[in-house]
Amino acid sequence: MNNRGYFGELWFGSKSLLIGLNVTIREMFKPIVTVQYPREECAITPNYRGHIELVFNPESDGCDCIVCGMCAKACPSGCIAVAGEKKEGEKRKVLTQFTLDFTKCSLCGSCVETCPKGAIAYSQDYNIAGFTREEFHYDLVERLARRHQKPLAAAAGGN
Amino acid sequence: MPPELLRMIIAAVLVVAFVFLNAMVLGYMERKVSAHIQRRPGLMEVGPHGILQLLVDGFKLIGKQLVVPEGANRFLFRLAPILSFAPCVLPFVVMPFARKLQIVSMDISLIFILAMTSINVIAILVAGWASNNKYSLFGTFRSVAQAVSYEIPMLLSLLSVILMTSTFSLQGIIAAQKYYWFILVQPLAFIIYFISGLAETNRAPFDMPEAESELTAGFHTEYSGMGFSFFFLAEYANMFTVCSIATVLFLGGWKGIPLPLGDYTGIFWFMLKVYGLLFVMIWVRWTYPRVRFDQLMTFCWKYLIPFALANLLITAVLVKLI
Ligand code: SF4
Ligand code: SF4
Numbered sequence: 001m002n003n004r005g006y007f008g009e010l011w012f013g014s015k016s017l018l019i020g021l022n023v024t025i026r027e028m029f030k031p032i033v034t035v036q037y038p039r040e041e042c043a044i045t046p047n048y049r050g051h052i053e054l055v056f057n058p059e060s061d062g063c064d065c066i067v068c069g070m071c072a073k074a075c076p077s078g079c080i081a082v083a084g085e086k087k088e089g090e091k092r093k094v095l096t097q098f099t100l101d102f103t104k105c106s107l108c109g110s111c112v113e114t115c116p117k118g119a120i121a122y123s124q125d126y127n128i129a130g131f132t133r134e135e136f137h138y139d140l141v142e143r144l145a146r147r148h149q150k151p152l153a154a155a156a157g158g159n
Numbered sequence: 160m161p162p163e164l165l166r167m168i169i170a171a172v173l174v175v176a177f178v179f180l181n182a183m184v185l186g187y188m189e190r191k192v193s194a195h196i197q198r199r200p201g202l203m204e205v206g207p208h209g210i211l212q213l214l215v216d217g218f219k220l221i222g223k224q225l226v227v228p229e230g231a232n233r234f235l236f237r238l239a240p241i242l243s244f245a246p247c248v249l250p251f252v253v254m255p256f257a258r259k260l261q262i263v264s265m266d267i268s269l270i271f272i273l274a275m276t277s278i279n280v281i282a283i284l285v286a287g288w289a290s291n292n293k294y295s296l297f298g299t300f301r302s303v304a305q306a307v308s309y310e311i312p313m314l315l316s317l318l319s320v321i322l323m324t325s326t327f328s329l330q331g332i333i334a335a336q337k338y339y340w341f342i343l344v345q346p347l348a349f350i351i352y353f354i355s356g357l358a359e360t361n362r363a364p365f366d367m368p369e370a371e372s373e374l375t376a377g378f379h380t381e382y383s384g385m386g387f388s389f390f391f392l393a394e395y396a397n398m399f400t401v402c403s404i405a406t407v408l409f410l411g412g413w414k415g416i417p418l419p420l421g422d423y424t425g426i427f428w429f430m431l432k433v434y435g436l437l438f439v440m441i442w443v444r445w446t447y448p449r450v451r452f453d454q455l456m457t458f459c460w461k462y463l464i465p466f467a468l469a470n471l472l473i474t475a476v477l478v479k480l481i
Binding site for chain 1: 192195196197198199200203442443445446447461462
């Protein structure tokens, strides 16, 4: 700093001050980057990791879960519970219950990775807020049905 | 009631109203400009584009409780905001808004304004001393040292203009800028005045007395509600005063492209120039980081004062020769 001398310092300082002013005035006329959140929403990237959700398979008109229980076993937080039943004359079990306790989920993704059928995936839902803990105990079968407006059994079962 | 008295009363009311209005406009401007510099929209919620926000803030401040800290000197603590606010209103009494829009025309208007704006530092001293708070006291120390230093280059730079016009009357100085603005012949004085003005009004990058990050809020740490508002109003009124002196002395005051009823509508040009300078002040604030205290002093004593003195000397010689 000191090797510039008295006038060198003055010249250098004034120049850098003007450069600074130039930067801010140019920023001032650039478009605003704020997203007014509740009124506007950001686009979510496909990589977003929300809570898990059952995947809808349009071919079978339901989900592909075979109730193997791998996801529940893989979950380090023990927040998945799956149950199914085998009906007469059918080859595989039919999913009757899939609950996720999202209050405990660490979003680690083990469940999605272990599922042999690719039946679960991350949702894009980030507007999550609630007043009670129970609101975050999701019934994924019901959510799937609601998303596709199907009667519960049909949505879960599907062949 | 004698008409002169009536005129004074109306003028006093108008002046106080103007000080409040100015604080609202500047407060809004400051927040909007800072927001846009940071590429935010700023105030948006209260009223269209948030223009009513400052009104709401004002009501909030009026509604707040005034707390006097334990161990504070009650009398001085309460006195300080008023001491800060009252002298800031007075410069507007002699302000030449237009040829005929001036409440009182004095031959010594400039000295009067400079005297009044300097009282602010005493108010800060009283506030910091009476608060019984170490941060307030630190802010006060800095403020006093800063004001004492920056008063010198400020007066020296103004003196260069006074030498050219040989009058302290603001209307006289404006009249002397008949053919050209003094910023053309005194650019250095203008720059020195403007920088000292920033320091005088405790604006960033010279906002040492209230450096939030180290001193909470400096000298007004302990003030709430209207006590704080008075300091706030005084700061904005002072900014306006500093910029209007710069306008009068260097930018031709109310002179501009002639408008109909020029004796009164000159206020348009006056306001345009003053708010232009105020914009620069805000722009500077949101560009530069705060300087350190020794840097502040070095800059003043090693650069501003020698340059102001040299400028004054050259002006004096030239005025004598021409
Ligand atoms: S993401 Fe991890 S913690 Fe959450 S349900 Fe799946 S396995 Fe369990
Ligand atoms: S979601 Fe996948 S891992 Fe879990 S029970 Fe169904 S098929 Fe098995």
